[in-house]
Amino acid sequence: MKLFSCQYCQQPLLFENTICERCGHQLGYLPERSTLSAVEADGSNWIALADRGESYRFCANWEREGCNWLVRTKEDEQFCRACRHNRTIPDISDPAQHLRWQKIETAKRRLIYTLINIGVPLPTSASGDPEPLVFDFLSDPRDPSIGRKVMTGHDNGVITLSLAEADDAARETLRVSMKEPYRTLLGHFRHEVGHYYWDKLVRDGGEIDSCREAFGDESEDYETALKKYYERGAPAGWRESFISAYATSHPWEDFAETFAHFLHMIDTLETARAFGLSLKPKLGDAVMLAGVDFDPHDVQDIDHLINEWLPLTFAVNNINRSMGQPDLYPFVLSPMVIEKLKYVSRLVHRRSTAVGDAPAQFEGREVRDAV
Numbered sequence: 001m002k003l004f005s006c007q008y009c010q011q012p013l014l015f016e017n018t019i020c021e022r023c024g025h026q027l028g029y030l031p032e033r034s035t036l037s038a039v040e041a042d043g044s045n046w047i048a049l050a051d052r053g054e055s056y057r058f059c060a061n062w063e064r065e066g067c068n069w070l071v072r073t074k075e076d077e078q079f080c081r082a083c084r085h086n087r088t089i090p091d092i093s094d095p096a097q098h099l100r101w102q103k104i105e106t107a108k109r110r111l112i113y114t115l116i117n118i119g120v121p122l123p124t125s126a127s128g129d130p131e132p133l134v135f136d137f138l139s140d141p142r143d144p145s146i147g148r149k150v151m152t153g154h155d156n157g158v159i160t161l162s163l164a165e166a167d168d169a170a171r172e173t174l175r176v177s178m179k180e181p182y183r184t185l186l187g188h189f190r191h192e193v194g195h196y197y198w199d200k201l202v203r204d205g206g207e208i209d210s211c212r213e214a215f216g217d218e219s220e221d222y223e224t225a226l227k228k229y230y231e232r233g234a235p236a237g238w239r240e241s242f243i244s245a246y247a248t249s250h251p252w253e254d255f256a257e258t259f260a261h262f263l264h265m266i267d268t269l270e271t272a273r274a275f276g277l278s279l280k281p282k283l284g285d286a287v288m289l290a291g292v293d294f295d296p297h298d299v300q301d302i303d304h305l306i307n308e309w310l311p312l313t314f315a316v317n318n319i320n321r322s323m324g325q326p327d328l329y330p331f332v333l334s335p336m337v338i339e340k341l342k343y344v345s346r347l348v349h350r351r352s353t354a355v356g357d358a359p360a361q362f363e364g365r366e367v368r369d370a371v
Contacts, residue, residue, distance in 0.1 A: 001110065001267055003274040004036035007049035015113070016106055018068045025049075028058060028070040029109075031081045031116060037070075045073050059083050064092060066105045082112040084124045088136040090163050097139055100166035104137050107185035111193065114267050117297040118348055121200055131157040133196055139163040152188055154195035161188060179245070181330035187260060194259030198252060201347050214343040215258075216251040225250040241336045258340045261331070262348070265309055265341075269296040272312055279311045290315075302345045306338060 004013040011022035013036050018027055025038035030048060037050035046056045054072055059080035061067035066089075069080035077084070083105075092098040115122055123129030134157055138150040150162040164170050165185055175183035198218075202211045212218065229249035238248045247257040269292050278291035290311035299305055313329035320328045333341075 001113070001271050001274065002034070006038050008038045015110065028056065028068055029080075030056075030070055031113075034113075034117065039070070046070070061086075061105070065098075066092075066102055067109070069109065081116070081122075082109045084126075085112070085122070085133050085135050086137070087125070087134045087158070088138060090137055090139045097163060100163045101137060103166040104161060104163070104185060107189055108135065110186055110267070111189040111263075114263055114297075115193070118266065119297075120197060120348060131199060133193070134158045136160045137163060152192070154192045157196060157199070159189075159192040159196065161185075161192070181244075181327075187264075190260035190263040191256050193263075194256030195252060197259060197348075198255050202255070205347075207347060211255065211343070211347075212251070214340055215254045218251040218255075220250060222250055222252065239332055240334050243331060243333075243337050243340070254340070255344075258337070259344050262341055262344045265305055266296045269305060269308060269312070272308075277312070279315055281315075300345060300349045302338070302342045305345075306333065306341075309333075 001015050004015070004017075005011060006013055006020040006023060006025060006027075008025050009020065009023040011020050013020065013027065015029070015036065017036065019025070020027060020038060023038070025040070026046075027036055028039045028046065028048060029036050030051060033051060035050050037048040039046040039048050039056065041047075042055060044057075046058065048054065048056050048070060055074070056070040057073050059067040059069045059071060059082075060078040061080075061083050062069075067080060067083055069082055071077050071080050079086070085108075090097045090101050092101055112122070121129075123132040125132045125134060136158060138160060140149050140162070150160065150164070152162045152165060153160055165188055171183055171185075174180075198211075202208060208218075226249055229246070234242070234245035234248040238245060242248050242254060242257075243261050244257050247254040273292035273294070273296070290308045292308050292312075294304075296305055310333070317327040317329055320326065
């Protein structure tokens with residue numbers, strides 16, 4: 001993620017900031033310009049100081065305290081480029097659900113930021129695409145006897161995210177019980193869109209044979225494979241071939257986990273670049289030099305990313321340990337996992353411009369609230 005600064009007072013800003021703490025200006029994100037801008041009221045609309053030639057309004061979810069992205073007033077849109085993908089949101093009249101929804105939206109906007117910048121297709125329900133990218137954010141039924149718990153997952157373009165994942169304590173309990181080294185809202189989003197882009201870039205892109213060579217035969221019965229995984233766990237020696245234990249369950253999960261990891265690397269390396277981080281430790285003959293002086297969204301050579309990634313993650317893990325915290329990056333990149341990352345990188349860069357992305361539109365209806 002980039003760093004930003006207030007156009008009025010030059011205060012450094014983070015992507016999630018909504019108010020400049022120095023000058024008090026409202027802030028809005030301009031996805032077309034990939035920048036966070038101070039804004040000033042202009043009647044019922046807003047002028048962005050980063051783009052004074054346009055008139056803007058905030059996303060309709062701004063009034064719900066759920067978004068700070070801007071939409072050009074000349075566009076016939078209520079929602080921003082990120083929120084047009086929402087199909088269902090929870091009952092935000094409940095303060096607890098409202099807070100969890102806000103956390104989900106924060107993670108979602110960071111996901112959409114990266115997807116826009118790597119250039120993959122982002123069709124909405126109004127685009128005419130037969131399989132648009134759609135989000136359902138659902139809460140478990142208040143009475144467990146009249147409904148099933150919400151399961152996070154992907155199905156034909158619809159990504160369902162359980163509101164319970166935005167409860168930090170509940171999510172950590174699940175992480176420990178499932179013996180996962182990493183479980184976050186952003187991680188869920190990146191994993192589930194991995195399934196979506198398997199459909200878009202592999203299935204629809206004519207890449208099934210090449211993907212099978214890298215990840216295995218996805219025609220293996222999915223439900224049977226998951227049942228076997230949850231009964232027996234990952235096979236011995238799985239780290240030699242897979243980025244996570246869950247990736248061993250089925251080739252679809254292996255692809256989704258690897259795709260998510262690719263997005264982890266892109267966003268983290270961009271952040272390192274924004275801060276001008278460089279590494280030059282004194283380790284005798286060991287080579288641990290790193291300095292991200294490139295835009296990772298544009299790099300097609302995964303080896304170039306990994307050469308910077310490994311020293312960076314080694315450093316941040318040691319910093320975390322110095323604070324008594326677990327490793328920030330609890331993964332190992334084996335040679336076979338690196339080959340899978342190379343495949344995902346080639347697929348994204350090859351298909352991002354080849355697969356048509358219909359203009360992002362919205363159907364003009366309100367996003368429905370799920371009670």
